[in-house]
Amino acid sequence: MEDQLETGVADGAEERTAPRKRQARGERRIAEIVAAAARVLAAQGYEKTTTNAIAAEAGISPGSLYQYFRNKDEIAAELATTYAAGLRSAHDAAFDLTDVARLTAEETVDRVIDPILAFNVANPGFKALHARPDMPPGLVAATQPIHDALRGRVIGLLETRFPERSSVELHLAAQLMIQVVQAAMPTITAADPGERPVIITEVKRMLSAYVRELAVR
Amino acid sequence: MEDQLETGVADGAEERTAPRKRQARGERRIAEIVAAAARVLAAQGYEKTTTNAIAAEAGISPGSLYQYFRNKDEIAAELATTYAAGLRSAHDAAFDLTDVARLTAEETVDRVIDPILAFNVANPGFKALHARPDMPPGLVAATQPIHDALRGRVIGLLETRFPERSSVELHLAAQLMIQVVQAAMPTITAADPGERPVIITEVKRMLSAYVRELAVR
Amino acid sequence: MEDQLETGVADGAEERTAPRKRQARGERRIAEIVAAAARVLAAQGYEKTTTNAIAAEAGISPGSLYQYFRNKDEIAAELATTYAAGLRSAHDAAFDLTDVARLTAEETVDRVIDPILAFNVANPGFKALHARPDMPPGLVAATQPIHDALRGRVIGLLETRFPERSSVELHLAAQLMIQVVQAAMPTITAADPGERPVIITEVKRMLSAYVRELAVR
Amino acid sequence: MEDQLETGVADGAEERTAPRKRQARGERRIAEIVAAAARVLAAQGYEKTTTNAIAAEAGISPGSLYQYFRNKDEIAAELATTYAAGLRSAHDAAFDLTDVARLTAEETVDRVIDPILAFNVANPGFKALHARPDMPPGLVAATQPIHDALRGRVIGLLETRFPERSSVELHLAAQLMIQVVQAAMPTITAADPGERPVIITEVKRMLSAYVRELAVR
DNA sequence: CATGAATGAGGGTTCATTCAT
DNA sequence: GATGAATGAACCCTCATTCAT
Numbered sequence: 063m064e065d066q067l068e069t070g071v072a073d074g075a076e077e078r079t080a081p082r083k084r085q086a087r088g089e090r091r092i093a094e095i096v097a098a099a100a101r102v103l104a105a106q107g108y109e110k111t112t113t114n115a116i117a118a119e120a121g122i123s124p125g126s127l128y129q130y131f132r133n134k135d136e137i138a139a140e141l142a143t144t145y146a147a148g149l150r151s152a153h154d155a156a157f158d159l160t161d162v163a164r165l166t167a168e169e170t171v172d173r174v175i176d177p178i179l180a181f182n183v184a185n186p187g188f189k190a191l192h193a194r195p196d197m198p199p200g201l202v203a204a205t206q207p208i209h210d211a212l213r214g215r216v217i218g219l220l221e222t223r224f225p226e227r228s229s230v231e232l233h234l235a236a237q238l239m240i241q242v243v244q245a246a247m248p249t250i251t252a253a254d255p256g257e258r259p260v261i262i263t264e265v266k267r268m269l270s271a272y273v274r275e276l277a278v279r
Numbered sequence: 280m281e282d283q284l285e286t287g288v289a290d291g292a293e294e295r296t297a298p299r300k301r302q303a304r305g306e307r308r309i310a311e312i313v314a315a316a317a318r319v320l321a322a323q324g325y326e327k328t329t330t331n332a333i334a335a336e337a338g339i340s341p342g343s344l345y346q347y348f349r350n351k352d353e354i355a356a357e358l359a360t361t362y363a364a365g366l367r368s369a370h371d372a373a374f375d376l377t378d379v380a381r382l383t384a385e386e387t388v389d390r391v392i393d394p395i396l397a398f399n400v401a402n403p404g405f406k407a408l409h410a411r412p413d414m415p416p417g418l419v420a421a422t423q424p425i426h427d428a429l430r431g432r433v434i435g436l437l438e439t440r441f442p443e444r445s446s447v448e449l450h451l452a453a454q455l456m457i458q459v460v461q462a463a464m465p466t467i468t469a470a471d472p473g474e475r476p477v478i479i480t481e482v483k484r485m486l487s488a489y490v491r492e493l494a495v496r
Numbered sequence: 497m498e499d500q501l502e503t504g505v506a507d508g509a510e511e512r513t514a515p516r517k518r519q520a521r522g523e524r525r526i527a528e529i530v531a532a533a534a535r536v537l538a539a540q541g542y543e544k545t546t547t548n549a550i551a552a553e554a555g556i557s558p559g560s561l562y563q564y565f566r567n568k569d570e571i572a573a574e575l576a577t578t579y580a581a582g583l584r585s586a587h588d589a590a591f592d593l594t595d596v597a598r599l600t601a602e603e604t605v606d607r608v609i610d611p612i613l614a615f616n617v618a619n620p621g622f623k624a625l626h627a628r629p630d631m632p633p634g635l636v637a638a639t640q641p642i643h644d645a646l647r648g649r650v651i652g653l654l655e656t657r658f659p660e661r662s663s664v665e666l667h668l669a670a671q672l673m674i675q676v677v678q679a680a681m682p683t684i685t686a687a688d689p690g691e692r693p694v695i696i697t698e699v700k701r702m703l704s705a706y707v708r709e710l711a712v713r
Numbered sequence: 714m715e716d717q718l719e720t721g722v723a724d725g726a727e728e729r730t731a732p733r734k735r736q737a738r739g740e741r742r743i744a745e746i747v748a749a750a751a752r753v754l755a756a757q758g759y760e761k762t763t764t765n766a767i768a769a770e771a772g773i774s775p776g777s778l779y780q781y782f783r784n785k786d787e788i789a790a791e792l793a794t795t796y797a798a799g800l801r802s803a804h805d806a807a808f809d810l811t812d813v814a815r816l817t818a819e820e821t822v823d824r825v826i827d828p829i830l831a832f833n834v835a836n837p838g839f840k841a842l843h844a845r846p847d848m849p850p851g852l853v854a855a856t857q858p859i860h861d862a863l864r865g866r867v868i869g870l871l872e873t874r875f876p877e878r879s880s881v882e883l884h885l886a887a888q889l890m891i892q893v894v895q896a897a898m899p900t901i902t903a904a905d906p907g908e909r910p911v912i913i914t915e916v917k918r919m920l921s922a923y924v925r926e927l928a929v930r
Numbered sequence: 931c932a933t934g935a936a937t938g939a940g941g942g943t944t945c946a947t948t949c950a951t
Numbered sequence: 952g953a954t955g956a957a958t959g960a961a962c963c964c965t966c967a968t969t970c971a972t
Contacts, residue, residue: 088931109326113967123933125969134967197324234481238463242485245462246455264451267496268459271488279484308956330942340958345943347956522952543760547946557954559948568946631758668915672897676919679896680889698885701930702893705922713918738935764963774937779964781935 092130095120096141100187108138108190108197139204142191146208152177153215162222167273170223171266174216175243179262182247189247213237224276235276239269309347312337313358317404325355325407325418356421359408362398363425369394370432379439384490387440388483391433392460396479399464406464429457441493452493456486526564529554530575534621542572542624542631573638576625580642586611587649596656601707604657605700608650609677613696616681623681647671658710669710673703743781746771747792751838759789759841759852790855793842796832797859803828804866813873818924821874822917825867826894830913833898840898863891875927886927890920 098120102111113134117124131137155177165173182188191205216236217229224232246265250258315337319328330351334341348354373394382390399405408422433453441449463482467475532554536545547568551558565571590611599607616622625639650670651663658666680699684692749771753762764785768775782788807828816824833839842856867887875883897916901909 112965124967125934126932128968129931234478237466238481238485241462241466242459245458249454249458261451264455267492268455268485268489271492272485275484275488305956329940331940339956341942342944342959343957349943351942546944558946559955560953562947563952668912671900672915672919675896675900676893679892683888683892695885698889701926702889702919702923705926706919709918709922742935763961765961773935775963776938776965777936783964785963 096144099137099141103190104186135198135200138201142204142208145188146211149181150211152181167270170273171269178243212240316354316358320407321403352415352417355418359421359425362405363428366398367428369398384487387490388486395460530578533571533575537624538620569632569634572635576638576642579622580645583615584645586615601704604707605703612677750788750792754841755837786849786851789852793855793859796839797862800832801862803832818921821924822920829894
């Protein structure tokens with residue numbers, strides 16, 4: 063899954079000059095650092111994650127970090143961007159809007175939730191980046207794209223499913239649905255793997271009920 | 280315990296009041312410190328809250344903090360206890376289990392949520408104390424009572440309303456409902472006060488739908 | 497043995513006015529504080545002994561300490577003085593210079609050492625007051641009387657026993673003998689009580705050999 | 714270990730020296746810090762020695778200390794190790810067990826004491842590291858090797874000289890002899906350099922007498 | 931570019947001492 | 952006098968960041 067972190071990033075800008083290689087190397091380094099940050103973040107949480115620990119995990123010197131990032135928050139921001147991309151492509155794989163109108167509430171919910179769940183489980187550092195009261199402003203800004211991308215997807219799905227509902231309504235609904243999943247995530251990941259389906263089912267029940275309510279509102 | 284301090288000093292009326300006054304002063308100080316901590320916590324979040332900042336906010340010296348608390352976590356723990364009590368009494372005012380069985384889903388949800396919402400709005404430091412992956416163990420322990428108390432209330436209400444549901448089911452349902460509210464709280468408090476009712480309504484819709492689903496499951 | 501701490505201090509100045517009682521109370525307080533200090537010192541060592549701990553042990557408030565002593569060192573100084581007196585009277589009981597000239601080396605050594613050993617064992621706080629490189633100057637000065645008193649006694653004994661030896665020689669010899677005992681004290685007190693006699697015997701052997709050497713020098 | 718750091722970097726000569734230089738710099742820094750610690754320790758004693766003072770004395774920042782040592786005790790431990798090595802080699806220079814059996818008591822004593830005396834005079838920080846009741850456990854452990862090494866030497870010498878004595882006896886004798894020297898050290902170093910020989914002679918007399926007693930016991 | 935030693939402002943906490951009551 | 956809350960400088964240590972090599 064850490065591999066994913068590099069996917070979709072370094073391709074597309076294949077120039078053929080000397081700087082290119084350096085550029086490529088730089089991007090690889092950035093990816094390595096970000097992957098290291100993800101690992102440390104997953105293990106320690108945001109506040110207890112030190113830049114030295116990230117550097118050590120990435121196998122480079124502390125000083126080198128600052129060749130690529132101006133400060134700690136910027137690393138987190140880059141990781142957030144990476145996560146946004148990863149989540150986007152995870153959703154891409156599952157999303158197919160062609161027959162959304164015919165989906166049951168349960169199916170709709172599955173389409174929204176399952177990729178999020180899978181992504182959270184596969185990327186344990188993800189949760190350390192969630193909006194929290196004491197997040198530094200820079201990180202808040204950096205985290206925004208993730209949420210925007212995610213919400214955009216869900217809004218798109220809801221719009222297709224409920225064309226009669228207002229944009230504001232769906233915006234709010236999408237946000238709320240996502241928040242519910244994220245709120246339940248710690249409980250899910252902390253639970254015994256065998257117990258997780260029970261919790262997930264409960265979350266889905268709530269969301270399905272909500273989607274149904276949205277239909278008849 | 281406090282009484283004991285006064286016992287055995289049978290002579291002199293001022294001997295009886297002096298300790299009480301000091302006692303009272305001590306409790307007032309503790310309350311002041313905790314209130315100051317709540318303010319700083321609300322503004323800065325847990326990790327960025329320094330003991331010096333709490334002391335300054337409370338108008339005392341750093342050393343004085345430690346006359347009343349052994350360390351930073353203990354201050355947070357005391358605040359958590361205070362919040363637990365506040366939340367309990369907020370719920371007490373709203374809770375009346377006598378006719379719960381006749382409640383509609385909407386009414387049930389209101390009973391659960393409204394006190395929580397009001398409490399969160401009134402106590403902006405509350406959110407800084409929520410369980411997070413990188414919380415110090417002492418704070419985790421200190422925060423537990425709040426969650427337990429809250430969940431206990433909600434479980435009690437659900438049990439009365441849905442006697443046919445299993446304890447495990449209701450336990451999970453209660454936890455999930457609370458998580459939803461807490462997850463939506465940042466959005467609510469961050470929103471323009473005029474916009475809040477819309478968001479709150481949406482949250483309640485989701486929960487009401489869930490409660491209804493719980494009834495017919 | 498703590499009783500001893502009060503002995504020989506408060507008597508001799510028995511005035512009969514109002515201040516007298518207060519004076520007496522003050523001296524009793526001082527004695528209590530000093531005794532408390534001795535206990536804490538014995539348990540914690542000099543550096544780890546806090547004035548608050550002494551106050552608590554004495555059953556008074558920190559502020560009250562400073563009614564009787566200007567600072568921490570002064571308490572230690574007073575304890576040192578008390579110890580000097582105690583040691584003096586301990587020696588008084590054992591010393592009888594009338595027939596010293598006829599004493600064997602072993603007997604001479606016993607006379608010097610036994611009271612010191614007994615005193616050290618009985619007053620576990622004594623060792624915390626010994627001259628050490630990091631002692632505050634005030635305490636150094638305060639400790640001096642103990643050593644002077646002790647050395648004075650031993651010099652007196654040696655002078656009687658070895659009238660032919662120069663004062664400088666005996667001064668040095670006395671100091672050295674005392675140092676040896678003090679140096680061995682931690683080993684003795686730390687040892688299993690059953691093992692102590694073996695160590696003590698060894699110390700005495702060394703000193704006896706030295707005293708004999710002093711005779712034939 | 715150090716070698717390993719250089720292995721696997723087969724290209725480039727500067728690649729081979731750079732680590733060595735850095736390594737060397739690190740070891741020099743450690744030595745500087747330890748030397749600074751010795752100076753501060755000599756002047757202030759263990760408890761009053763602050764890490765900031767050591768850093769200042771070493772001409773570095775407080776934080777830099779912790780690049781090389783995990784905490785204050787570890788610095789002391791390193792100094793203790795250094796002292797142990799220094800003392801060992803000081804003894805090595807003076808020790809030659811081949812003809813110990815023929816040594817007079819005086820010569821035996823000289824062999825034991827002279828290196829210790831010289832070492833103490835040359836290393837004024839040494840005394841601050843001696844076992845005391847209130848020493849932090851880490852320092853106790855760190856100091857142990859010094860004493861063990863020293864005692865081992867003396868025991869070895871005594872065993873060669875007095876093969877008929879039991880191991881327990883010699884163990885005790887060695888410890889006592891060392892304690893005597895250490896106990897007399899403050900007096901010696903504090904004394905006017907011109908006066909020192911007199912004191913030293915006296916100490917040696919006592920120990921010689923003891924060694925003689927050991928022979929005829 | 932890479933290194934990793936160096937920095938130094940704070941962080942939480944302690945404690946001898948003071949002072950209002 | 953007695954109290955104990957209050958003080959605040961200082962302690963040990965951390966870590967994001969910089970800089971000489």
